[in-house]
Amino acid sequence: MTDLLVRPTSESARQRLVKGALRSREIAVFVILVALIAVATVRSPNFLVGSDGWRDLLVTPSILLLLAIGQTVVIITRNVDLSVGSTVGLTAYLVGRLFVDQPGIPIVVVALIGMLFGAALGLVNGVLVAFGRVPALVVTLGTMYIYRGVFLEWAGSDRINAGDMPSGFLRLGTEQFLTIPVLTLVALVMLVIVGYCLRSLRWGRELYAIGSDPAAARLYGLPVTRRVLGAFVICGALAGLAGVFYAARYGTVSSGAGRNLELEAVAAAVIGGVAIFGGSGTVWGAAIGAFLLVTIDRVLPILGIPDFWQRAVVGGLIIGAVALDRVLSLRRERQLRQARDDARSGS
């Protein structure tokens, strides 16, 4: 009567790996990305080859990369953070202010302050969501308005110009280490750290469990409130770092800084295979999604598609991605059903 049970897979570890790879969303998106870059390079060689091209290819996505990582951590817990764009703007301005008001303040300190500040903003969201038991979408929509308003009110009309920030800091925006831009390196380090935590640390797995079934997580005795809070803090901290990046890369911080990045971050995660209702998806996927989104924006003009159509393409891509997910999961369900049948007829 054990035939009610699912038989163990007869696959070897390698077979499993290969199969997994073929099925994995990360790989699929990555392939698209590579293809895109290839086409663009054929069309105009220095898109990839020119040292500028190479650098920009890597450095331009770094800001969205950070945001996508943070957004993923939050989405995995079945929440969302719409305030990251405003957080970027606010932190970027704070960074500029620091340099203006505290001349000679070490860059590392500024970066840390930026992250801490972002984390604090994230904490506000987290407290409201985890303790206030109010939906994240609404809360972060509200804080999105609030943070940006505070930013613009505080900044008033004096914006930060390249001249206001030490050249050492600005050089960060372009400096390269083994041809890899520093900002990209930092972002990738963050990616690896978060990716590692989500995969290999208990609290990381607990985030997945919480998003997978919050009720069960509570019944199981997981520290749901604390974990959700933590997720928002991480998201905020990464957004804060993104703000630092913004100041370093663009050299000026004006009213528009970081506007509308929030939806892009969510889109990147979704394209990267992160389920909007939590429980599944990886930061790796989200990262590739971010690279893809940014690269598309840069490639389409090269392919002769005017600026204006870019968003249309991106939108189509997002819809395609979620639709694909749905199709695949339906396929899997059917296979599982079949498996149950086979198990039964096996007796």
Added chain:
Amino acid sequence: GGDDDGGSGGGGGSAEITLLPKNLGNPYFDASRTGAEKAAGEFDGEVTEVGPDQAAPDAQVSYINTAAQQGVGALVVSANDPTAICDALNEARDAGVKVVTFDSDTDPECRDVFVNQADAQGIAKAQVDLIAEQIGDKGKVAILSAAANATNQNAWIKLMEEEIAANHPNIELVDTVYGDDDDQKSFDETAALLSRYSDLAGIISPTTVGIAAAARYLSTSEQKGKVALTGLGTPDQMRAYIKDGTVTSFALWNPEDLGYLAAYTAEALINDDITGEEGDTFEAGELGEYTVGADGGVLLGEPFVFDETNIDDFNF
């Protein structure tokens, strides 16, 4: 000057002027506000700056309506859209508000006077000449503009195209991209331009945000010095790039003077010194006397060219 009879204005008491830039937090308009406030100080008027946080016409309309309800003396506005805010402006005028446009005009029938920083022809020619001189009058050039619908930028671009076609046969205008007066977008568009056209000779950016972002990118690029960059920028933003040789020269009028003149024009309208008729003349404080030209235009002057020899003499 209206200092003596400042009381007779529609604003009641001193001349109440509402300054409505395209959007808040834009240094160019901050400069013109400084000018306007200076002027107001002189004829003891009162300048309030209001505006949307994003350069969108519909948002601007709400502020125009508000000004109409408040019954301010005059509204000094830089239009985000030549038509979209037209009716709102006319309603304001019906409510007795004098309307002065500056920097970016609306359709002439929607305002009393347009204070023109420099006539479009002159601006277009100045920028084309600058780029031509910098690239040896031949090669591919691209334009990095502001919002796709920005009135004045689009007008200048059109004139620049004509100018190039007419007088610079060897210059090819290969592309026009839009940075939406947003640092990040302008910056990334510049990067895209350079990777798209490996043999690009120069970039014209007829907007202060655009040229600064482009300069910021070029200064860090291997193309620095190879690709010429000019356009319209503020000295404060560009000083660093003039000094490090990214940019040799760029043009602009003095936005402070522009605001100053706009404020005096408004005051003159409030006091009925002028009606906006061609030929009206008025005193604009230290800038001297100005005359209203064809369809209500007041011309500030020719664009001024900044380069390393003179850039340090300015801060705005």
Added chain:
Amino acid sequence: MSTSTVGHAVDERTYAAYSRPLWWRVVMTREFAMIVLLGVVYLWATGNVASFDGPLALYYLFLDIAPILMIALPMTLIIITGEIDLSVASTMGLSSVLVGIFHADLGLSIPAAAVCALAIGTACGALNGVLVGYVGLPSLAVTIGSLALFRGIAGGLLGTEAITDYPEQWTDLAKERLFGPVEGGYSGGWLGPVTEPASYPLVLVPIVVLAVVFGVLLHATSFGRGIYEIGLNEQAAKFSGVDVARTKLLLFAIAGAVSAFAGVYYTLRFGSARGDNAEFLELQVIAAVLLGGVSIFGGRGALPGVLAGVLLIGIVSSALRLEDVSSNVINIVIGVLLVLSVISTSLLAWISGLRVARTKSDHPTKGNQR
């Protein structure tokens, strides 16, 4: 106890229809709180904000919030089913562009162009509806996608140009006042413009009609009950014969149509069709709906509250503008209002939870205990 009477019309026990008196059911609701707050703010504004009670104040106020008012109606229904539509503003922009193109380039009359735009807007909504209702995709993800898609098409169609020439009669119609133009300088008693017909724009007529239609649809039809059931428990709704997929398709399609209509209005009011028209309006709409007491999880909320929410945001921003408060502070205020509103909901839920517990003890209805 015997149920041998099943089927006979004899009722052994009779039930009160309501556990609370009417006034309680009216007053102790979030909608009522919203409306009271609205009234207070309005009176404060008319009292303390110079020229807020001028005849122009309400006129401009309504002109400004008209699109939000319109779109908030279908958005409320969608959110009550537990879904969300982020693409409304993009649909609006697209329809604005289409009106321009159909009129200017294809030479259609304004009404004809509007009808075409409406049709396409409905199709856009239907696309969302099919993906959400029938394919079963999460609406948040889908409409983030279609937000970019529709906006991209709008931008792509028009590029840099803005189509600006429309017949006077139509552009005027968008700003037409009810019962003729306002006599200059009028200002009545403390009720002020409320007694001044000319302070209401004509566009209020379709809005009121729509509001009534949606109100009836949501609160007084079988379809509306279905909407609430889907939001509260989709599975149970299916079991009771509610066609969930079809309902969602319909709602999204309607949202598309109304957004398109708002787009037409927008185009005529500003006399300008541009790719970026009404960008980011969706967040304002959603903020207003949530402020009106609709639960983002679905199943809870009512139309009067939403209308109050929209008006509240409108009055607050217009009053603060008249006080020369900067747009940034206005945004902060709106954000704070939004956060407070949700926290108050969970507070209210908590309190009413206590209330339920109390009523239970009030009426010891022996469940399984004998």
Added chain:
Amino acid sequence: MAEAASGHPPILELSEVAKSFGPVLALRSGRLEVGPGSIHALVGENGAGKSTLVKVIAGVYRRDGGGFRFRGADVDFGSTGESKNAGIAVIYQEPTLFPDLSVTENIFMGRQPTRSGRRIDYPAMYAEAERIFGRLGVAIDPRRIADGLSIADQQIIEIAKAISLDATLLVMDEPTAALSSVEAERLFTIARALRDEGRAVVFISHRLEEVFGLCDTVTVMRDGAYVGTRAIAETSTDEVVSLMVGREVADLFPKAEAAIGDVVLEVDGLTAAGEFHDIGLTVRAGEIVGLAGLVGAGRSEIARAVFGVDGYDAGSVRMNGVPVPPRSPRASIRAGMALVPEDRRQQGLVIDQSVARNVSAAIRGRLTTLGLLLGRAENRVAAPWAGRLEVKTSALDMDASTMSGGNQQKVAIAKWLATEPKLLIIDEPTRGIDVGTKSEVHRLLSDLAGRGMAVLMISSELQEVLGMADRVYVVCEGRITAELGRDEATPDAVMHAATHVGGHLAGATHADEKVLA
């Protein structure tokens, strides 16, 4: 008693524990004493309060009153985490898994084996999972995600979870409900092993022969109260039964003879991959047809497909000879079908909605005047139906969530009777309903049949099936394995058909015998 015998102080002591959910007094005076090295059975009817007691022990619910001592110390668990740390492992009645995670992670969540740097040691974790599965004698791929596991497999994972905790007290709430005899036996072996290690085990089951085969002590509950504790050696099934039911069982099933009319429902070769195969059945007017089988057999799926909530791959459904379109509950309702589903909280009712709206939900369309639907109309139909079923509520606008399980079930039934159906499909009509309400429901059913309604009753309570049905179809793993008339339908026959194998339910003939619930 066992504790006394073993001479050790009890590990777990519960006394006069009370817990109520709003009006529902789930536990009045729960009492339980479990000593080390003992397997202690907890039995009682549905709704007796067993699971609630378990959840109090686990810290899911905080008790309203009473004493709770664990290993001699007073405790008051605020969360399941606390009870876990204290050394209590619980298998809940309803599986609680994280569908997106692998079965291994489900087992070890929160306490995964780690290497240096607090890094999760996946190989070790998988190996450990394999070990536990081996010990349970089951073959599940440890890397497979939990989503899509059958109820039985889900139950296995829950058991693995509990075992891996190696706790001093293991509580199992109906773990064998969905298991085959073989799997059950393996579980018992493990339970005995644990006992011999000196751990305490609490075992809840409705299969008394399991209780008598495995346990050394039994505590009986009825209607949320402690009835008595006996050493297995010193008691008999008959005694336990009378303690459980506390009244003559006979009148629980007032089956009135009804005139059997023409065929109403006709199902032919109904097949849905993975759920059920080639189902053919008929129900006649005035007839109560039982659908028996183990949990997970697929009966609910069949009912859902017939009613059109789910689709099917092949086959046909006919009402009074007229084909009913698939996938459309609305059409089925119009054709005169009604389905009172298994799970009233999730499917039967919108529990956050008023009684009136729930009762009128399925017939709203008919209540409109000029397309308008007014609360008055809903109340008008709701009141009489609530009255006929003696729903206990203060007012018609009270949310169903504020009502007791039994009353919720009544509302759910009223909702469907209001459609005046020709066929009533009713899935687990008395699950989690107390004895009183239960007999009311049974009387109601036979009443309806007497009035010429065709009734298809899915039940996991063998006693209920045998007591109420004119004819019984037995479902096993998605296939109909037997059709038995009222007289052929003996417990043995049904159990045999339900499991393919007779033996393991030796002597399963007690009037109270239940397959499970």
